Amino acid sequence: MRIERVAIIGLGLLGSSIALALKERAPGIATSGFDANPKVRAKAEELGLVGQVCESPVEAVREADLVILCVPVGAMRDAAVSIADALKEGAIVSDVGSSKQSVADALAEVLPGRCVIPAHPVAGTEQSGPEAGFATLFVGRWCILTPPADCDGEALEALSNFWAGLGAKVEVMDAAHHDLVLAVTSHIPHLIAFTIVGTASDLEDVTRSEVIKYSAGGFRDFTRIAASDPVMWRDVFLNNREAVLEMLGRFTEDLTALQRAIRSGDGETLHDLFSRTRAIRRQVIEEGQETPRPDFGREH
Numbered sequence: 068m069r070i071e072r073v074a075i076i077g078l079g080l081l082g083s084s085i086a087l088a089l090k091e092r093a094p095g096i097a098t099s100g101f102d103a104n105p106k107v108r109a110k111a112e113e114l115g116l117v118g119q120v121c122e123s124p125v126e127a128v129r130e131a132d133l134v135i136l137c138v139p140v141g142a143m144r145d146a147a148v149s150i151a152d153a154l155k156e157g158a159i160v161s162d163v164g165s166s167k168q169s170v171a172d173a174l175a176e177v178l179p180g181r182c183v184i185p186a187h188p189v190a191g192t193e194q195s196g197p198e199a200g201f202a203t204l205f206v207g208r209w210c211i212l213t214p215p216a217d218c219d220g221e222a223l224e225a226l227s228n229f230w231a232g233l234g235a236k237v238e239v240m241d242a243a244h245h246d247l248v249l250a251v252t253s254h255i256p257h258l259i260a261f262t263i264v265g266t267a268s269d270l271e272d273v274t275r276s277e278v279i280k281y282s283a284g285g286f287r288d289f290t291r292i293a294a295s296d297p298v299m300w301r302d303v304f305l306n307n308r309e310a311v312l313e314m315l316g317r318f319t320e321d322l323t324a325l326q327r328a329i330r331s332g333d334g335e336t337l338h339d340l341f342s343r344t345r346a347i348r349r350q351v352i353e354e355g356q357e358t359p360r361p362d363f364g365r366e367h
Contacts, residue, residue: 068132068157068221068222068224068225069132069225070096070132070133070159070225070226070228070229071095071096071097071132072096072097072098072099072130072131072132072133073085073089073096073097073098073099073131073132073133073134073135073229074098074099074100074101074127074128074131074133074134074135075098075099075100075101075117075127075135075137076100076101076102076124076127076128076134076135076136076137076138076146076150077101077102077103077136077137077138077146078100078101078102078107078108078111078116078117078120078137078197079102079107079137079195079196079197079199079200079296080191080192080194080195080196080199080200080204080296081137081163081188081190081191081200081204082100082102082135082137082163082197082200083111083114083116083196083197083198083199083200084190084200084201084202084204084205085135085137085163085200085205085233086098086100086111086116086117086200087116087200087201087202088202088203088204088205088233088234089233090202091202092202092232092233092234093232093233097118098116098117098118098119099117099118099119099120099121099126099127099128099130099131100116100117100119100120100121100127101120101121101122101123101124101126101127102197103138107196107197108120108122110196110197110198111197114197114198116197116200124146124149124150124153125149125150125152125153126153127150128150128153128154128158129153129155130155131154131155131158132155132157132158132159133158133159133161133225133226133229134150134154134158134159134160134161135161135162135163135186136160136161136162136163136164137162137163138162139164139296139298139299139301139302140164140165140166140169140170140299140302140303140306141298141301141302141305141306142302143162143164143169143170143173143174144173144174144176144177147160147173147174147177147178148177151177151178154178154181157182158181158182159182159183159184159222159225159226160174160178160181160182160183160184161183161184161185161186161226162174162185162186163186163187163188164185164187164303164306165187165249165253165254165299165303165307166246166249166254166303166306166307166310167185167187167211167213167242167245167246168242168243168245168246168307169306169307170185170306171183171185171213171215171242175215182218182219182222183215184212184213184214184215184218184222184223184226185212185213185214185242186210186211186212186213186226186230187210187211187213187245187249188204188205188208188209188210188230188235189208189209189210189211189249189253190204190205190208190210190235191204191295192204193291193292193294193295195295195296195299203234205230205233205234205235206233206234206235207234207235207236207355208234208235208236209235209236209237209238210230210235210236210237210238211237211238211239211240211245212226212227212230212237212238212239212240213239213240213241213242213245214239223239227239243310246307246309246310247310247313247314249307249310250307250310250311250313250314251314254303254304254307254310254311254314255311255314255315255318256292257292257293257295257300257303258304258311258315259289259318260289260290260292260293261292261293261300263286263289263293264286264289264290264293265293267286324336325337325340
């Protein structure tokens with residue numbers, strides 16, 4: 068099975084990055100795109116992101132071999148409804164959502180009998196919009212595919228090759244397991260960042276100007292995460308609530324234990340924890356998911 072035409076529904080950070088990566092790494096693949104926001108469509112046209120910016124999702128997907136839904140997970144169902152009657156026979160429908168079970172359920176219900184293979188490229192920045200995309204976003208990053216049990220093998224291979232062609236490392240995983248893993252590695256860290264930045268801004272005995280002026284490295288880096296797209300993350304937490312709540316319960320227990328160690332002056336427990344977490348950082352670097360340069364490679 069060959070993917071020769073790709074339709075991108077949603078032309079924000081991920082949609083525009085897919086378009087730019089295709090233009091750079093697979094120029095022979097024809098692209099079309101649609102975004103519900105007319106201003107985004109106009110900007111995509113100005114930037115030349117796709118071969119054809121369409122005025123409707125139906126027009127965008129009509130001849131596509133692969134349709135990628137690059138919309139917030141809460142909008143996946145409506146996006147699927149809008150293209151259901153226009154998909155050509157044998158077309159693959161995929162997505163880029165950060166939670167997978169809810170997306171898989173919604174797409175399977177709306178698109179029965181269609182080839183649906185949910186996907187999650189584990190890549191992104193705190194920026195959003197068509198101007199935020201760049202062609203190398205997926206290089207060296209994981210893209211997790213969560214195919215249904217009855218998935219067509221040739222379609223799965225074609226989608227795997229597609230993402231590998233954009234520079235990603237591809238992994239196949241059960242949707243429920245994906246949601247549990249990402250709750251730990253992505254969703255809870257974002258929730259913590261949103262919370263700590265919000266707490267700092269609400270302190271009565273510290274002014275907001277002082278919080279900003281004296282931001283140490285830790286708080287500064289939390290603000291980068293906390294600047295992420297609010298609609299996207301609202302939908303992630305609402306659609307992956309079970310896994311997030313499970314991991315949040317574990318985190319709360321660990322936080323209580325840490326609080327107890329600080330209160331009792333238990334330096335050994337603190338040192339043991341900090342040593343283990345420091346080792347995790349080294350493993351992340353060894354996996355190629357971060358630079359070993361000090362301060363995340365920032366130039367000063």
